[in-house]
Amino acid sequence: QPADKDARGRQLAGACAVCHGPRGIGAAPDAPHLAGQPEGYLQRQLRAFRGGERRHEIMSVIAKPLSDADIDALAAFYAAQAIELRDR
Amino acid sequence: QPADKDARGRQLAGACAVCHGPRGIGAAPDAPHLAGQPEGYLQRQLRAFRGGERRHEIMSVIAKPLSDADIDALAAFYAAQAIELRDR
Numbered sequence A, B: 001q002p003a004d005k006d007a008r009g010r011q012l013a014g015a016c017a018v019c020h021g022p023r024g025i026g027a028a029p030d031a032p033h034l035a036g037q038p039e040g041y042l043q044r045q046l047r048a049f050r051g052g053e054r055r056h057e058i059m060s061v062i063a064k065p066l067s068d069a070d071i072d073a074l075a076a077f078y079a080a081q082a083i084e085l086r087d088r
Helices: A007-011 A039-051 A057-065 A068-079 B005-013 B040-050 B059-063 B068-079
Strands: A082-085 B081-084
Touching: A007 A068, A039 A068, A068 B059, B005 B068, B040 B068, B040 B081
Parallel strands: none
Antiparallel strands: A082 B081
């Protein structure tokens, strides 16, 4: 794993892109957009999936092996993908 | 409650704006953005909070009294708030 948090987040997010899109704008019909979500929110959800407080057939499996550092790197990556309302 | 689904969603979303913003771009630091999220995802999360499969100190209380029609109207309202990545 790259030591640098940004690189680590980008690398880990590669596995998530199939459902969540390369930058967190979802590709799969029912997968939530992660782009621009608050970092703390994303960390809590990944920890909840890892710990079982929140369950999903795919996310519960994917989150299991993640370390705290992995979770923080992923949360930082997606939080940094700024979004805006299209028709402000 | 207005019979018309759009009006109903807009009206119900008024109570959510304090945390999630008037159109689902979050106002509270750790509240997720709901704008542009897939309608099915939003419905499932509100039902999960209402039914207890997913728990949150605020959302579990707020979702409790919602009917299926309320949930569908809210999900439709937020899903319709289109978003895009800021720096495409």
